[in-house]
Amino acid sequence: MDVSGLVAIDVHVHAEISACGHPSLPPALEAGKAAYFKAGAPQAAIGDIAAYYRERRIAAVVFTVDAESATGHPPISNEEIAADCAQHADILLPFASIDPHRGRAAARDARRLVEDYGVRGFKFHPSLQAFFPSDRLAYPLYDAIQELGVPALFHSGQTGIGAGLRGGRGIRLKYSNPMELDDVAVDFPDLTIICAHPSVPWQDEALSVATHKPNVFIDLSGWSPKYFPPQLVRQANSLLKHKVLFGSDYPVITPDRWLADFGQLDLKPEVRPLILKDNAVRALGLALN
Template identity: 55%
Template sequence: MPVDPTKVTAIDMHVHAEVSCHDPEDPVMAQYFDAASAYFKADRKRPTIPETIAYYRQQNIAFCLFTVDCESGIGAKRISNYEVAELAANDSDIVIPFASIDPRKGKYGAREARDLIENYGVKGFKFHGIMQDCHPADRVAYPIYEVIAEYGLPAIFHTGHSGMGTGMRGGGGVRLKYGQPILVDDVAVDFPDMKIILAHPSWPWTDESLSMALHKENVFIDLSGWSPKYFPKQIIQYANSQLKHKMLFGSDWPLIRPEKWMEAAREAGFREEILPLLMKDNASRLLELS
């Protein structure tokens, strides 16, 4: 059965699947996990997908689950989108499957996107230009976007700084420029039927995300990847006012735990009446759960 928003306390828009049930951890990706764990001061051990589902069920939080396909960008073998979707299907009352397809897979990637939507119940997509080493508006990705837009599904785009590669030699080859939110603006214009979610507070380009969410009807912001106690002040200001229906709760599990994020959010300065929108109601509407 699909997620019933009335039966969960929150909807986490940003949860990573980083361990396959079938394949060992990729040695290339392991280097980035080492760096990210050090940056976030988080446990290096990555939970399996079943462990993640059990944790969120215990917390009574629904969540969007995805991996990141960066096979071309950094040469790391991805976790299969089909594995994510099949495991999510067993717990569809709490898990919302998203997929990630390397933009450079172009038309072949578009075939996979359509199959995942039509036959495996995938409800959205995740792109990470920094790790995929690809400008978000590179035309190579447009066949994939066309499929997403055709079905009116959301796509999450990483924005801002990245813990992936932080501290590694040469940043692990990761180019932060592809995390600049305004690079996604062309995508928002060219695909007005695709719901675009700018992930994270987008530092050091926070104001670009806020501007885009104000300007574009189809652009939203998920506030994952940072504890709310560290948010730039303008995030709180706009969440409490003009963007109260555009902001979404996201944790960035497993590097940030959802209950810790929610606890910090209650002390961050959000108005009391804004918290239900942020934690669940906005995501429920965006995902068409209600």
């Protein structure tokens, strides 16, 4: 990947459908998400995602979520995502997702996916996967990811998945309080942790953890920048200018919309390239050309 030729790096892009048409979420959750986000962009195959991002000279971190223990729905194959991204290695970076309830077997899978398939990091969605990030059940998996030297990206705050559905379809918001990541950052100090999204209603907790723990970053996906909480903008422009990352949450929010609204934020000129690309280069361990 020619990092120098990129305009930006989007660290939060969802693979929502497999090559054979298998969706990332069960039908009820997919329908509820579409209603919550007012449909958004259509589901796209990996090749289509690559073409979309290549046209914009933006690299994309692509992943799904393995929440089979909690939902009963088989995930899109990590191996398929990694293999498809490998065909577009100039623009796509594959992350994997492993159900943390699988314990030590999950750790073995993590090593295999990085060593044999070139996976560049791991995605967790605590609310969808029904676990607290500080729960020791996930520690063998974190230990493997830390040893492999790749990042772990955690959903935080409110989620559109289950929103508006009866009982939230069993999805509990409490699992995604970013303060949970403080324990993980202490116990795995060499693990790069990315706290995804403006963490409503726990924005101050996310800012506190990212300020206090050098291995914790924040990505700005899932919200249009015009709705960012003011304290997030203020810290991104100052104390956390080296620790905040561009992410869109494609396809529910497109990079075109996100970048247009980002351009209206009152940020220092020197901070914009840090958020759009430079901080991600460091967090993802990419080589500068």
